[in-house]
Amino acid sequence: MTYVYGVGTSRFGRQPELSAPQLVQSAVIEALQDADIESVDAVFVGTVFGAPGTAQRALQTLGITGVPIVTYENACASGSTAFHEACAAIEAERYRQVLVLGVETMTAEFAGPITPTESDVEGRSGLAMPGIYAMVASRYEDLYGLDVEALAQISVKNHRHGVMNDRAQHGTEVTVQEVLDSRMIADPLTLLQCCDISDAAAAAIVGPDRGVERDVKVRGSVLRSGGLWDYRSDHPWGFELVRDTAAALYEQTGIGPEEISLFEVHDAFTIGELTTTEALGLAKPGGGGELVRSGRTTIGGAQPVNPSGGLLSRGHPLGATGVAQIAEGVWHLRGDAGARQVDAARLALVETMGGGTAGIDGNGCVVVMLGD
Amino acid sequence: MAEIALVDPRPKVVEQDGQHLIQGWRCAECNYAITQEVPRCPECRGGMKVSYFGPTGTVHGSTTIRVRVPGQQHPYSLAYVLFPDGPRVLVHTPGDTPLPLRSTATLTGLTENGEIAAQRDGERV
Numbered sequence: 001m002t003y004v005y006g007v008g009t010s011r012f013g014r015q016p017e018l019s020a021p022q023l024v025q026s027a028v029i030e031a032l033q034d035a036d037i038e039s040v041d042a043v044f045v046g047t048v049f050g051a052p053g054t055a056q057r058a059l060q061t062l063g064i065t066g067v068p069i070v071t072y073e074n075a076c077a078s079g080s081t082a083f084h085e086a087c088a089a090i091e092a093e094r095y096r097q098v099l100v101l102g103v104e105t106m107t108a109e110f111a112g113p114i115t116p117t118e119s120d121v122e123g124r125s126g127l128a129m130p131g132i133y134a135m136v137a138s139r140y141e142d143l144y145g146l147d148v149e150a151l152a153q154i155s156v157k158n159h160r161h162g163v164m165n166d167r168a169q170h171g172t173e174v175t176v177q178e179v180l181d182s183r184m185i186a187d188p189l190t191l192l193q194c195c196d197i198s199d200a201a202a203a204a205i206v207g208p209d210r211g212v213e214r215d216v217k218v219r220g221s222v223l224r225s226g227g228l229w230d231y232r233s234d235h236p237w238g239f240e241l242v243r244d245t246a247a248a249l250y251e252q253t254g255i256g257p258e259e260i261s262l263f264e265v266h267d268a269f270t271i272g273e274l275t276t277t278e279a280l281g282l283a284k285p286g287g288g289g290e291l292v293r294s295g296r297t298t299i300g301g302a303q304p305v306n307p308s309g310g311l312l313s314r315g316h317p318l319g320a321t322g323v324a325q326i327a328e329g330v331w332h333l334r335g336d337a338g339a340r341q342v343d344a345a346r347l348a349l350v351e352t353m354g355g356g357t358a359g360i361d362g363n364g365c366v367v368v369m370l371g372d
Numbered sequence: 373m374a375e376i377a378l379v380d381p382r383p384k385v386v387e388q389d390g391q392h393l394i395q396g397w398r399c400a401e402c403n404y405a406i407t408q409e410v411p412r413c414p415e416c417r418g419g420m421k422v423s424y425f426g427p428t429g430t431v432h433g434s435t436t437i438r439v440r441v442p443g444q445q446h447p448y449s450l451a452y453v454l455f456p457d458g459p460r461v462l463v464h465t466p467g468d469t470p471l472p473l474r475s476t477a478t479l480t481g482l483t484e485n486g487e488i489a490a491q492r493d494g495e496r497v
Contacts, residue, residue, distance in 0.1 A: 112439055112440050112441065112442075113439055113441065115441055115442065118378055118381075118443075119378060119379070119381055120381055121381045121382055121383070121407075121462055122462060124380065124381050124382055125382060125450065125462050125464070125487055125488075126437060126441050126443065126444040126448060126450070126464075126487075127437075127450055127462060128437065128439070128441045130437070130439070131435050131437050131450060134435035134437075135433040135434075135435055135450075135452060137435075138433040138434055138435060138470070138473065139432070139433050141473065142432075142433070142473045142474065183438075184436075184438050185437075185438060185439050186435045186436065186437050186438065186439070187435050187436045187438075187469075187470050188435075228414060228415070230406070230459065230460060231405065231454055231455075231458065231459050231460045359408065
């Protein structure tokens with residue numbers, strides 16, 4: 001069984017004045033101190049837009065050299081893919097202590113929305129990421145009807161959670177009306193329903209059981225890539241991938257969604273959280289709107305979703321996101337989450353979904369369960 | 373500076389008897405339809421043969437993009453159109469309002485930018 005020994009993150013935000021090495025330094029030093037170790041046997045990295053050698057260039061400033069350093073790219077799920085693979089390496093006894101690192105400096109790459117590569121139909125045709133998720137909302141509307149106020153409520157909830165997270169990019173409260181009145185980006189998604197680009201790093205140290213009570217058990221982890229998403233599917237893009245990955249995790253652990261204390265999920269856009277909560281089994285298909293309206297997924301509710309503020313409030317530096325989600329789960333399970341602490345947290349579930357469409361249901365999805 | 377060569381991934385539109393059609397492929401074994409040229413069927417590994425789809429399909433999803441995206445003049449509208457017994461194709465549609473879901477739309481050719489174009493021609497089905 002793999003355990004998380006320590007975690008750390010930089011602050012999240014548009015921080016063009018900070019280099020990737022500087023962001024990595026703050027995350028890795030915090031994680032090493034948290035784990036109470038000085039060195040690692042290997043580094044597994046998630047980054048998407050970083051230049052070749054981004055990780056090695058950053059880690060040499062901390063004297064982390066000589067060990068294997070391997071970079072994974074799996075779109076938004078890059079960091080969690082690195083985490084998944086690091087856990088697999090520990091289970092296989094390839095290494096004793098692995099540093100998982102996620103890093104992204106997005107303000108160096110984008111001035112507007114992320115657009116899939118022009119070698120994809122969607123990217124070449126101008127279907128930027130907000131448009132892809134707007135199409136998800138459109139499909140959802142066709143299947144179940146779309147409650148735009150419930151969508152806005154997801155943004156309200158996650159911004160409220162983010163107020164309690166001093167690392168978050170957008171730590172201010174918003175109202176349903178402000179969300180709905182904010183500038184339309186891609187119908188029906190308004191500005192306050194879209195995550196921001198962000199510069200940040202996040203780190204975690206994993207290894208086998210070392211008998212330290214503070215270490216957090218990795219109960220299970222599943223990584224899948226998307227199947228063909230074509231004319232035979234009526235579902236919104238990504239739904240089947242998340243549903244099937246989560247089902248495999250529930251089978252692997254023997255633990256279902258009803259037993260999970262808190263969820264950190266991929267809410268790059270409000271509709272993403274809505275469909276993901278359904279795919280994870282928190283609500284039946286079509287029931288995600290009522291789920292958020294009920295307060296069940298708010299801190300103080302029975303099963304909070306995105307207590308960190310999620311991507312909507314914390315920000316979404318692609319490679320760092322998955323590792324930051326792991327860090328959030330670890331903090332809650334240890335009782336270290338401060339004002340946003342989920343009461344009696346015993347199990348945390350992290351879900352990250354990556355990719356444009358390009359004929360498949362997503363580049364990759366990772367679902368991880370932490371805790372006892 | 374020389375431009376970077378990039379194969380255009382968008383489906384090919386052809387004109388036949390005054391109608392615009394998508395030129396795609398269909399599996400000779402399992403009938404799977406696809407708009408990308410592939411060496412064998414991604415579903416059953418069978419052989420593929422050229423097939424034509426359209427010109428009219430059903431709107432399966434739609435939106436209007438209202439932010440700056442490289443290579444596009446915003447606002448612009450897009451839709452996934454589902455062709456009968458055929459693929460789902462991303463098209464540009466006229467105006468700054470998404471096409472209604474389940475309305476019918478017909479291919480009208482290519483825009484000046486080379487985008488596949490379609491317009492609404494029917495009520496919800």
